[in-house]
Amino acid sequence: MRIAMIGAKGLPSLHPVGGGIETHVENLSRQLVARGHDVTIYVRRYANPQGKKTFKGMRLITLSSWYRKHFDTISHTLISSIHAVTEPYDIIHYHGVGPSTLAWIPRIFKRDARVIVTFHSRDQFHEKWGLFARLYLALGEWTAVKIPHATTVTSHALQLFCRKMFNIDTVYVPNGVNPPKRIPKKGLLKKFKLTSGKYFLCLARLVPHKAQDDAINAFKKLKTTDKLAIVGSASFDDADYAEKLEKLAIKDKRVIFTGHQSGEILKQLIAHSRALVHPSRSEGLSISVLEAMSYGRIVVMSDIPENLELIDHAGISYPLGNVDSLNYAMQWVLDDPVAAKERGDRGKRIIERLYSWEAVSKRMEQVYTGKLSNQYAIETHRQAKATVR
Numbered sequence: 001m002r003i004a005m006i007g008a009k010g011l012p013s014l015h016p017v018g019g020g021i022e023t024h025v026e027n028l029s030r031q032l033v034a035r036g037h038d039v040t041i042y043v044r045r046y047a048n049p050q051g052k053k054t055f056k057g058m059r060l061i062t063l064s065s066w067y068r069k070h071f072d073t074i075s076h077t078l079i080s081s082i083h084a085v086t087e088p089y090d091i092i093h094y095h096g097v098g099p100s101t102l103a104w105i106p107r108i109f110k111r112d113a114r115v116i117v118t119f120h121s122r123d124q125f126h127e128k129w130g131l132f133a134r135l136y137l138a139l140g141e142w143t144a145v146k147i148p149h150a151t152t153v154t155s156h157a158l159q160l161f162c163r164k165m166f167n168i169d170t171v172y173v174p175n176g177v178n179p180p181k182r183i184p185k186k187g188l189l190k191k192f193k194l195t196s197g198k199y200f201l202c203l204a205r206l207v208p209h210k211a212q213d214d215a216i217n218a219f220k221k222l223k224t225t226d227k228l229a230i231v232g233s234a235s236f237d238d239a240d241y242a243e244k245l246e247k248l249a250i251k252d253k254r255v256i257f258t259g260h261q262s263g264e265i266l267k268q269l270i271a272h273s274r275a276l277v278h279p280s281r282s283e284g285l286s287i288s289v290l291e292a293m294s295y296g297r298i299v300v301m302s303d304i305p306e307n308l309e310l311i312d313h314a315g316i317s318y319p320l321g322n323v324d325s326l327n328y329a330m331q332w333v334l335d336d337p338v339a340a341k342e343r344g345d346r347g348k349r350i351i352e353r354l355y356s357w358e359a360v361s362k363r364m365e366q367v368y369t370g371k372l373s374n375q376y377a378i379e380t381h382r383q384a385k386a387t388v389r
Contacts, residue, residue, distance in 0.1 A: 001368060002038045002088060005029060006080045007073070007095030010047025014055050016233065016260040017047040019205045021095050021120055023287050024154075024175055031361030033057040040089070042080035044072070070133055073098050081105040089113050091368050094148070096120055097140030103147045116367060117148040119158055119170065121284035121306075127208035128238060145170065150367055154285040157305035171372050176360035177290045179352050186272050188265040192229065192256050194272075199227040199256075200330065201273035201297075203288040204280065206234040206242045211279040211302070211321075216248045216255060218326035219277075224334055226254070228277075231269055233260035271295040275333045275340065279326060283307060289315075290355050293347035298340045300329045314347030 008025040009018040029039045033056070040059040048062045061083065065076035077099040084092050085106050092106045093116045100117045107115055123129075124137035145151045145168040152173040153159045162170045186196045200219065204210040212230055219228040230249075234242035249255035261269060270276070276292035278301040285306055289299050299315035301307040308317060316332065318325035333340045366372040 001090045003029075003032060003040065003091040003093060003368070004084050004087065004089045005039065005041045005093050005095065006077055006084065007099035008041065008043065009073075010043040011041065011055060011058075011060075012262055014052065015047050015049060016262065018235075020175065020284065020287050024118075024120070025095055027176065027178070027357045028361055028364060029058050030056060031357050032365070035361060035365065037365075040087070042076070042083070044076050069128075074101070077102050078105075085110040091116060093118070097123055097137055097144045099140075100144040100147065101136070101140050103143060107147060114150075114368065114370075115148040117144045117151050118173070119144045119151055119153045119162065119284075121154070121282060122158070122161070123282075125209065125282045127281070128241075142166065150370075150372075152364070152367055155283075155306045156309050158284065171367055173360060173363050173367060173372075174355060175285045175287045175290060176355045176357040177287065177294045177351060178357055179294050180267070180271070183295070184264065184267045184271050186268055188268050189272060191265070192258050194227060194229060194256065194269075196272035197274055198225070199229050199273055200275055200277050200300075200333075201229050201231060201269060201292070202277050202279075203231045203270065203292070204278070204286075205232050205238075206230075206245060207238045208241050209280065209282040211281050212245055213248055214279040214321065214323050214326055215277045216245060216252075217323045218279075218330060219255065220249075220252050221327045222330060222334070224254075226274060226334070228255045229258055229269060229273070230255065231258045231261050231266070270297065273297055275300055275330070275344075277326070277330065278302065278307065279320075280304065280307070281320060285310070290351060293344075294351040294355075296341075296344040296348040298333060298344040299347065300326065300333065310350075311347075314343050314350055316343070 005025050008022045011026045012022050032039050042061050044065045045062055053060055063079045065072050081102050092113050094100050094103050095118050103115050103117055106113055124134040145162050145166050151170040153170045154175050159170050159172050162168050202212050202215045270291055276297050276299045278289055283306040292299050301317050302320040303317040316329050318329045
């Protein structure tokens with residue numbers, strides 16, 4: 001099949017940019033290429049400064065965008081959609097509720113293509129958005145399920161939301177990871193003066209809804225020589241939040257900001273952490289959590305539904321926004337390393353069984369061909385409901 005991906009800023013392995021959607025698109029596309037499909041990814045000019053036209057078997061179409069907080073994504077999606085209807089694609093796949101508002105373009109002008117939307121998360125609740133943007137993203141939730149031939153969701157919680165809010169059955173296709181075949185070395189940790197097993201890890205973009213401020217405030221109350229590694233960078237419209245985090249930690253030398261990391265050093269940071277701290281206020285299905293679990297790291301996470309459906313006694317949750325409870329959970333990890341390791345090992349087994357990118361790509365391939373459709377979603381609705389409960 002000839003497949004087009006629209007909605008990602010770029011590819012994280014090609015240029016440091018983006019978050020979960022970009023990681024999802026890159027890994028899914030790699031697997032689809034390996035399965036013999038022709039995959040084209042529409043990327044933004046600032047995310048491909050070298051102007052590469054291919055990357056590891058994937059074709060890249062680099063187009064401009066209006067580089068402003070409220071217009072970057074939608075302007076690039078518009079230009080990409082117009083370009084896509086002139087190409088011989090079999091599948092046009094939109095990622096995110098914002099880009100889905102323009103999925104009508106290929107539905108009208110490219111009727112021989114199958115249009116798919118992946119509902120990654122409820123973006124309207126991300127704290128950086130104002131009223132107009134929230135209303136537009138709320139519209140995007142409607143278009144994500146009403147316009148495409150099929151809608152996929154990354155969590156059972158989102159699947160239930162779409163059923164309850166719009167009376168639409170969607171197809172559950174989660175995020176994934178590449179389960180590690182070995183534990184990576186730890187030599188690169190020296191760059192940040194970190195010691196294996198002696199630091200908590202916070203891995204996410206520096207944006208308000210990821211709530212790194214809760215992690216810092218909870219960590220500062222711990223009496224420990226362990227450190228807190230904040231791994232991630234701010235996008236161009238979130239610099240104020242990054243400055244806020246640095247001010248919070250300015251008097252605590254145990255808090256280390258590494259900036260955006262990828263490749264081998266990121267693997268080492270995850271694999272040798274004591275635990276992943278994930279205080280997020282809004283998620284789809286966190287790839288950071290999946291990656292930490294794949295290395296057997298215990299995850300301390302907020303109790304939003306999208307997080308809870310991953311745990312299955314493999315991590316520890318706390319009430320969203322409750323810094324004292326987060327502090328208590330982190331202290332528990334320090335006080336009972338044996339129990340923490342047992343939960344981490346359980347999480348690793350869950351990942352190996354259910355969340356490999358290979359399995360995800362096979363499932364998405366069935367969505368593309370229509371073998372997994374809304375009819376299938378109806379049959380799995382009860383299972384999703386039971387999972388979230």
